[in-house]
Amino acid sequence: MFITSTNQKIRKTFVQRNMFDFKPFDKGYIDNPGAMVVFATPGMLHAGLSLQIFKKWAPNENNMVIMPGYCVQGTVGDKILDGAKKVEFENKQTVDVKMSVEYMSFSAHADAKGFMQLIQNCEPKNVMLVHGGTEKMEFLKSKIKEEFKINCYMPANGETCVISTPVKISVDVSLSLLKAESKMYNAQPPDPKRRRLIHGVLVVEDNKIILMELKDVFMEYGINKHIMRYTSKVKIDDSGPKLRVAEKLFNILQEKLSEWVAKFQENGKIVVESVEISIEDLSSSGMASTSDTDTSQSQSQKNICVTWNNHDEDLGSYTLNLLHNIS
Template identity: 40%
Template structure:
């Protein structure tokens, strides 16, 4: 039985100096946030990959946007924070030159053993789910995805596939969201109330995805309500990303594509660039600033200035990782935030929005039920919530599920389906026997290396092996079964007598021929042999102790009885 393995090979981290020679392919699912694409140049600078695949349905979105994210990460970590340079600008260029893009639903034969296909994942522009087939085993890795359409992207789409394994993200493993319209109403009400009172609204967000989604929402609302309060994009990465959105209309939602014939929806009428000198300018405004979660950068700089005023509002549009300022604010307990040697009094309003591009618990369950894989592995989530989702998947859908920790290897058993061809003569015999009210057809299964397995009639088998008449009965089948090491202390004669006793319980009215190391019944022979050179089947050069084996052989005419004997012997293995 083959197995699928999931997890870091050997439980090792991918650090400088580690041996990465066993890595053949790398796939970048999407390019928002900083950590995903920023790992790539560092990884490639220490790894001679045979292939690097751009496994996105959106060839141009991710390949176009990844360099922006890489350069921005480099600028933040090296120029602003003074940290060690992990990669250079030349590394970025070399990295992207190695990227081979693929299109949505395009099937790529990576090598003789591996085939992949990308499916639309929603989430952010260019995100993809990846279907992979390695030999007979199949799996889907979702990456980040969204099962609900929003204003600028559609919902995830995937074919109904026969899968051994589904690896799915579980960011919102226990969360079920309200309707999109009620969430949008709540957000617009909070923003309108703040600016009407003369306050400023800070929306910390990543440059890709939520910034464009909320700008479309606000731009439309401003137009309908005739509001003149300025909406700002922080200059830099967000503006560059938005420029690419204007060019990549073909990768957005159907509604955006249709409206593009009249006006580019990313040409916002009420949104303009923001400069640092405007942070303390008087009057209300709305500012989109990166990064999300208030983990640093310009959004955190603005937060320090605006948080002490009770007029202002911080609107957090999605998930915030533990340890970030955004996470502390979402907990509802922070009235003071410590930043380096500075304490920030938080008097502003905090509004948590459910605008995350990740699917919720219902979406995960819907996808698992739709694909109905044989096994599920949960990743990208919080351990207690993953445990709860695992229980739901197993109890409601009856599918085995696990959530291995980082660096833990998960072993997934799979069954291999074998294609068997039936010869015309065999089929003809089957039809004649069924017409004679005989429901079991007899034939012989031939399996040759490099060829499909084949059912043939006895006559065809004689021709194949070159025997005549009843000589087919001289063909011998063999099987060797290992016994536990503790049986070595048992005398061979005693083992034979115990085996004879068990066989007689299942096979009655038959005469057994018994010797000191062997039992015979018709053509069936069961012989006990120890770990020595006289028995090639029983030889085990790596065994630390002497091993004992049962060597079984039989002819085709006694095949049914031999199967009964083997079953008895296997049961003895577990009881000895």
């Protein structure tokens, strides 16, 4: 079928005869005198016709065996390629190897050179070797790491290799978000080294991912805007008026929260971004007094009530820790 892919000599021969028309082999031919070339499987001499012929012909130095490719470790083919002069079999039979042994790769498997060319062409980030002799695989692994400076793995049977790889996901960006972000960046002086960040809401729908402005998401999907706030209370001992306590607290927070702007309102509430801090008497915060002692204690103790939005979680937690240290 593929005669046109062969060389000129074979094509000329093909006019007289089909040189690929091999004669079926009769086991009786093994002991025939004279020259003979036999193509026999399996190629690793581990069983079948090739092993039968090998046992007969191996002791004669006039004979030759040509190994056509890679041989698995432990097979007869592997042993004679390593130079073994005697081969022992399970039935305690021993065969002297006096015949010549040659290696000529007709295998469909790639050799070391083929692997290196493949890696060079494909430029992978990682290579995993899963088949071959241990020593040869170790050699190839060292060559790959040395020449290409990439990770090369050689796992044993049953061993797991974990390879971390970055995942790139294509995301569309809404036109309104791009315009809004461009307007903000165009107002700044150009700086090619400054990263341009886009803030939006990632929406996944019908296997499509798009980054949209928050207001567009609400409008597109009919969602009402919700703001989540966290609230926590810190108990302090101070018998003074709430307003005076709030002023003292404001001065402390102004010093500690120097990176943010703290505002003091007329009602005694302190505001830093979305964080709101107010002072409550224990008696007015839902705690009942049962005696004069409890009443005087509740008047000398107050709750500092801290609330913040979820997007100011870091600032709210930091402020709460400061108040715990003050108390």
